[in-house]
Amino acid sequence: MMFDFPIASAPVLSQQWGYILLILFSVLWISLGIWWGRRAKSYDGFAVAGRNVGLALGTATAVATWITSNTTMLAPQFALQLGVWGALAYATASFGLFAFAPMSGRIRRLMPNGYTAVEFVRRRYGLLGTIPFLVISLFYAITWLISMSMAGGKLLYVLSGIPYEVGMTVVVLVCVLYTLFGGMYAVIGTDFIQSLIILVGLVVVAVAVLTQIDIADVHEKLAADRPMLLSVLFPAALMSLFNNMLFGFGEIFHSNVWWSRAFAMREGVGPKAYALGGMLWLPVPIVAGFLGLAAPALGIGVSQPDTVGPMVAATLLGWGGALLVFIVVFCSLASSIDSLLAATADLIVNDIVEPVLSKRTSDETKRRLSAYSIIGLGLLAWSIALPNVGTLATVLFFAGPMVGSCIWPIVGGLYSRRPSPTAAALAMILGSVAGLIAYFTIGWFVSSLVGAAVSGLVFGIMTWLSCEAFDFDTLAGPPKQTSATEVGGVS
Amino acid sequence: MIGYNSSPRLHIAHGCFSQGDFGIPCRIGNSICGQRATTVLLGLVLFSLLQASSVSAEDPSDEIAFFETEFASVREGYVSLEWNPVDSAVEYVVSGSNGEVPYRGAFPQAFVSGLSDGDYTYAVAAFDDRGQQIATSEIPATVVVEHWPVWQAALLFGIGLVVFLVVIALILRGSMAERAAVRREATRTGVLRS
Amino acid sequence: MIVFPVWFLQILVIGALVLCSAGVAALIVFLSSDSKNNRIW
Numbered sequence: 001m002m003f004d005f006p007i008a009s010a011p012v013l014s015q016q017w018g019y020i021l022l023i024l025f026s027v028l029w030i031s032l033g034i035w036w037g038r039r040a041k042s043y044d045g046f047a048v049a050g051r052n053v054g055l056a057l058g059t060a061t062a063v064a065t066w067i068t069s070n071t072t073m074l075a076p077q078f079a080l081q082l083g084v085w086g087a088l089a090y091a092t093a094s095f096g097l098f099a100f101a102p103m104s105g106r107i108r109r110l111m112p113n114g115y116t117a118v119e120f121v122r123r124r125y126g127l128l129g130t131i132p133f134l135v136i137s138l139f140y141a142i143t144w145l146i147s148m149s150m151a152g153g154k155l156l157y158v159l160s161g162i163p164y165e166v167g168m169t170v171v172v173l174v175c176v177l178y179t180l181f182g183g184m185y186a187v188i189g190t191d192f193i194q195s196l197i198i199l200v201g202l203v204v205v206a207v208a209v210l211t212q213i214d215i216a217d218v219h220e221k222l223a224a225d226r227p228m229l230l231s232v233l234f235p236a237a238l239m240s241l242f243n244n245m246l247f248g249f250g251e252i253f254h255s256n257v258w259w260s261r262a263f264a265m266r267e268g269v270g271p272k273a274y275a276l277g278g279m280l281w282l283p284v285p286i287v288a289g290f291l292g293l294a295a296p297a298l299g300i301g302v303s304q305p306d307t308v309g310p311m312v313a314a315t316l317l318g319w320g321g322a323l324l325v326f327i328v329v330f331c332s333l334a335s336s337i338d339s340l341l342a343a344t345a346d347l348i349v350n351d352i353v354e355p356v357l358s359k360r361t362s363d364e365t366k367r368r369l370s371a372y373s374i375i376g377l378g379l380l381a382w383s384i385a386l387p388n389v390g391t392l393a394t395v396l397f398f399a400g401p402m403v404g405s406c407i408w409p410i411v412g413g414l415y416s417r418r419p420s421p422t423a424a425a426l427a428m429i430l431g432s433v434a435g436l437i438a439y440f441t442i443g444w445f446v447s448s449l450v451g452a453a454v455s456g457l458v459f460g461i462m463t464w465l466s467c468e469a470f471d472f473d474t475l476a477g478p479p480k481q482t483s484a485t486e487v488g489g490v491s
Numbered sequence: 492m493i494g495y496n497s498s499p500r501l502h503i504a505h506g507c508f509s510q511g512d513f514g515i516p517c518r519i520g521n522s523i524c525g526q527r528a529t530t531v532l533l534g535l536v537l538f539s540l541l542q543a544s545s546v547s548a549e550d551p552s553d554e555i556a557f558f559e560t561e562f563a564s565v566r567e568g569y570v571s572l573e574w575n576p577v578d579s580a581v582e583y584v585v586s587g588s589n590g591e592v593p594y595r596g597a598f599p600q601a602f603v604s605g606l607s608d609g610d611y612t613y614a615v616a617a618f619d620d621r622g623q624q625i626a627t628s629e630i631p632a633t634v635v636v637e638h639w640p641v642w643q644a645a646l647l648f649g650i651g652l653v654v655f656l657v658v659i660a661l662i663l664r665g666s667m668a669e670r671a672a673v674r675r676e677a678t679r680t681g682v683l684r685s
Numbered sequence: 686m687i688v689f690p691v692w693f694l695q696i697l698v699i700g701a702l703v704l705c706s707a708g709v710a711a712l713i714v715f716l717s718s719d720s721k722n723n724r725i726w
Binding site: 207 | 686687688689691693694695697698699700701702704705706708709711712713715716718719724725726
Binding site: 080081082099102104106109223225227228229231233235238239242244245249296300301302303408411412413414416446449453456 | 571638654663
């Protein structure tokens, strides 16, 4: 038994209520998945939601996917550790969405029948660029999936006392089931509801805090007891600012989670949806971070900085606050796990299985393969997350320099004819290696920065030397076979 | 968004849960990163300590002590103080040498942050349900805060800013060129149609 | 030590709350306009 020694935080909600909420939301997501799944007959429907997603769902899916459990739980911790700059640094992750906005429009236009980011890299840079990119993509996606599953189990345990194994299993199983039934339709549909719940929940908690305490009081208390949190020149916070931002850029630019959404949105919707999504996401870490900053002024003794968000909510709003936090956390977990399952399954089907079979697979086969991939990914994440080895989740942070070094090959390859496959491959490999070395020799706060900077230098020099002239028309790929088209309409 | 968790926790390594604990295993800075093995060892020691304490929970003990009393060269201005739980205690109070009370709560752990450069000493006392002090730490925890030099922070900030601006410039230039191309294409097809 | 002034913190927090609320409103408005034109999916 793993829980029989004292933990530093008591559950904020009773186990019974935890189970009731868990069952309620599980039933809701799965039935929505089945309902929306009726649309997902063809592979295009299943993988990219019929490529016709409108502005409302497009914006919401960008917001919900980018709000992970870390955004709602780690932002208060970040603020409590690194102060105002910490909250601001976290909020700059939304710049990744702003920057991806114009890119998503170009991606949609250049690859009207595309499915994945790796597909772009394969057509743009050939095998040489694909191998490091595929390795980085899979590493990032799978470690993120595992760490989110583990986070699910831990959060449900801390919030309600539901055993880790039970909570983790239910979170993974529910996400696998509704993604399996509804594909991208279910993922994007549930994202809309999830983003509304998360935003409303945060506003309610923050307003409750503001009725109890003035911002000026928070400021005064911090200035007296924790002055560095208000410092404009907080060295650790300043150092982490661009590192965090570039990590976010790398995550969004390279990950198929974001590319598959660019393909799923109707022509012209992508840039607007991503920019608006960034605007909606931007305040979330600031509001959540304020909860962290308010804790000392409210006289809430902080044992563990990562529990400060739910503690503030539960202290001020009692049972209702705890309930709200549980729901917000469950939604933020589900909205990211489902996206990862769907987007990574696309990657496996389109970029590993299909090229290896080296023949055109039918839509039905791809649909079936996707289902197997989703189940396989769910099983993989579940089995690795089950033993709950804490240090495992930290592996995810090796992804920082790796994804940071994908920024240039993606942006350069998307907008310029000159970058060569060698430039892309070297930038990714040398950037990752340099970033990882920096991670271990200097510290976490430089790893993505060094990855992005070194890969940028390599990429820039190689591109300057090259005389390639890539033909962007080849990105569209061979003409697609006609398949059963999706029936549009109101859901 | 993943975000970096800059606060390493020992207890995660020995199975104690806390949310958001999916962070990096090292504190900011290479000096402490180099001590990862020590950290793991320390975690194991703590783990066995905690297990031992739950085994011997029956005999009442009124002693209270910090697990770690020396925090030299804290570069980010935050520190996590931990001490052994006392059986009949309902509240622990951590107080600083200048009279400040950074923690008052039920759990045997306090997170103190936002400290500026300087030396700090902390003591912890345990109180029972009648508000009586039942134990107080004999050895205080001493914390020496030395923030990273501002020039280093400014340098990294500057490099980050340059990388950021170049990426943004590249995207802006590319999307402007593309918009022009799309417009040209539209006029061309328009001319062809008419 | 140069510290962030109170008004900065106030603008930050109130602004973020307003933006969050506006976001909820915007999502609902987008959904209703999308559904009017049968363009949700």
